[in-house]
Amino acid sequence: MTSPPPKPGRAAALLPALLSLAAFVALWEALAALLAEPGTLPGPLRVLDVLGDEAASGRLAHATGVTLLRVVAAFVVAMAIGVALGLLLGRSGATDRWLNPWLVILVNLPALVVTVLCYIWIGLNELAAITAVVLNKVPLVTVMVREGARALRPDLDDMAQAFRMRPADRLRHVILPQLAPYIAGAARAGLSLIWKSW
Template sequence: MADTTPNATPSVAYQNWAARQGRARRKVIVGRLLLLLGFLALWEYAPRNGMVNPMLTSYPSAVWDGFWDLIAQGKLGLHIGVTLMEVMISFAIAMILGTVIAICLWLSPMLERVLDPFLVVLNALPKIALVPIFYIWLGPTGSIYAVAIAVALFITILMLYTGFNQSDPNKIKLAKTLGAGQVQILTKVILPGNVHTFMATLKANVGLSLVGVIVGEFQASKAGLGYLIVYGSQIFRMDMVMAAIVILSLISVGIYLVVQKAEALLTR
């Protein structure tokens, strides 16, 4: 029997395009690495040659030594674990609560009209101003979660509600024509049509939840990376402070990559 499988060999034009795309990606990666290495080299050179005070800025080799010093003390894992737990719990609560409130606002235009100015004001309010109040009300541990949730919650509500309102009106009209109710439109049109809005909100909340947790730890915590930053600054151990900041950066990148991978899977 003759082979009827179509020829799957890419065309020359496609191969050239793929090669150009590959070269562009490699250039971007090389550019990022060069920028990072240049920054680290300048950071190492300037304090060692008296251009800046090393007590105020530290330098990469000292930060590396400080990182291993924290590991040798046996408490770095505890501090990272505490911060990660606080971030994940705050992140989950802000997303779930924000989604529920955004859905309620979409289902009830009257409720949205009543709450809209309050949501705008609360979103614009500097959340750091609430830290002492949360500390008095909720104590040292509860205040950390409260600040992190407050930082992420209102932007979650506004982003999701805006996305719901910008859904394709033709699809909504078609669903109504076919006899769909509000709940059916929500579950069959609005929510599936706003997957990208959900993912954008998740990406934004990763950083916001981490910021809220660190701000809360500055005020009240006895463990966590925010505590390490405050403690290191109090004893003028900038290597400890910078090591904690580097770890926070790596945590942010790690969580962001997880969300990005989830977005790719959902989109597919």
């Protein structure tokens, strides 16, 4: 019998990550010094300098706040639509056969194309930005939740039907707990996608 390797402590587990980050910053600084063209590749110290100025003027906090609001809005809307659509497509074969081709197109549409189109159609405003991100994220959430909806246990469906559970109770106590891992996965993947969109 082999015993698992001893688990490193919390601090020891963090050490490789910190060293790796330090190495990244050092590499960045070295490349910037080698190139010696701050307009093309500013070094980390120079970036930190600008960041400090922006923070002092209050512009950084404002911009971060606006971005966060967009992220939250786009995340909430995209998750709500994606979960509802995924559940519908996973449960109804007929709907899936009709809408799956749309989904294939949307999943493969470059995010940049959607974003540019939204700005052209809606204008250079918040609504366009949020709509673009929602459109980019919904297909991903839909596909992941559809996977979960297809894996829902038929025996529990029978049980809920036999005891005539109300639809809202079924959703909350029978269906959503089974979908939870898929929704969490979609949320994680979706959040990083949204965050990188701005």
